[in-house]
Structures are given as C-alpha cells and as structure tokens.
Ligand SMILES: Nc1ccn([C@@H]2O[C@H](COP(=O)(O)O)[C@@H](O)[C@H]2O)c(=O)n1
C-alpha cells in the first residue's frame with residue numbers, strides 16, 4: 001500500500017463565489033488562481049500523486065499553461081484517477097480537511113464527497129471532507145485565504 005499527503009492554499013480575491021470539492025459556493029470574495037482554485041481538489045490530487053511519487057499537480061498541469069486558465073479542477077482529479085489505475089492501484093480512502101473561517105463547508109460536504117467519489121470511481125464512504133476554522137489565527141483566521149490538507153491511502157488492485 002502507498003500513503004500520500006497534499007496541501008494547497010489560495011488567497012481570497014475579487015469575485016462572488018469559491019469552488020470547493022466541485023461545488024460552487026456563493027461568497028463575497030473569490031480566490032486568486034490560474035484554474036478555478038479548488039483547494040480541496042488540488043490538495044487531493046497532490047496527495048494521490050505523492051502516494052505514487054508522480055510529482056505534483058503543477059508538474060502535470062503547469063500554471064503557465066493557458067489551457068488550464070479557469071479550468072474545472074475536477075478534470076485534474078479525473079486525470080489523476082486514470083494515472084492511479086494505470087499504475088494498477090485503487091483508492092483505499094481519502095480524508096480532506098479545509099481550513100477557513102468562511103465559507104461554511106459542512107453544509108456542502110455530502111455533495112463534495114459525491115463529486116470526488118464520482119471522479120475517483122469509488123464509493124462515497126471512501127472519501128471524507130471536513131472543515132475547521134483556525135480560531136481567527138494566521139492567514140486563514142484573518143480571512144486572507146483558505147487552505148486544504150489531504151491524506152490518501154492507495155491499495156494495489
Ligand atoms: N469553514 C468551516 C469551518 C468550520 N466548519 C464547521 O464548524 C465546526 C466548528 O469549527 P471550529 O473551527 O470552531 O472547530 C467544524 O467542526 C465544522 O463542522 C465548517 O463547516 N466550515
């Protein structure tokens with residue numbers, strides 16, 4: 001079996017929504033990103049790639065590449081899922097933690113888990129999404145941006 005971890009941060013910027021776990025959430029700010037800035041999916045992709053020592057999301061989808069401007073990050077996740085299967089591995093489970101004061105993630109977690117499971121081709125019970133504030137401390141606490149951490153376990157097919 002192989003274990004992987006991933007971490008991603010995006011700063012808040014102008015806009016009226018954020019995308020998290022493939023869910024568009026109305027918010028008074030957007031995020032600064034080349035793609036849709038989905039920190040859940042970016043952290044998850046990095047964890048999955050890390051588990052197989054296949055580099056990181058920026059190596060597979062460079063932020064200098066115009067093809068990925070405004071991209072739906074679910075496409076990145078589906079590509080990574082194909083890489084996992086090509087290596088003859090399957091997901092054991094994944095656990096993602098989002099860190100931000102707002103927006104609230106918990107009301108959307110079930111839909112997010114469904115999106116991630118669909119893209120990974122696994123059962124929703126294999127995918128966890130949860131959130132915490134940082135008690136108003138640090139950049140997330142000041143509302144300057146949001147972060148996500150992911151851990152995954154991959155099993156041989
Ligand atoms: N962005 C967030 C942050 C937190 N939650 C939920 O609120 C609970 C309490 O958060 P604390 O940081 O005070 O522990 C947390 O357990 C989450 O369920 C959220 O949905 N979105």
Ligand SMILES: C[C@@]1(CO)OP(=O)(O)OP(=O)(O)OC[C@H]1O
Nearest residue numbers: 033034035057058061062063068
């Ligand atoms: C996702 C990519 C796509 O170009 O760009 P960003 O949306 O800026 O996100 P980041 O988390 O910095 O990861 C790098 C890139 O792979």
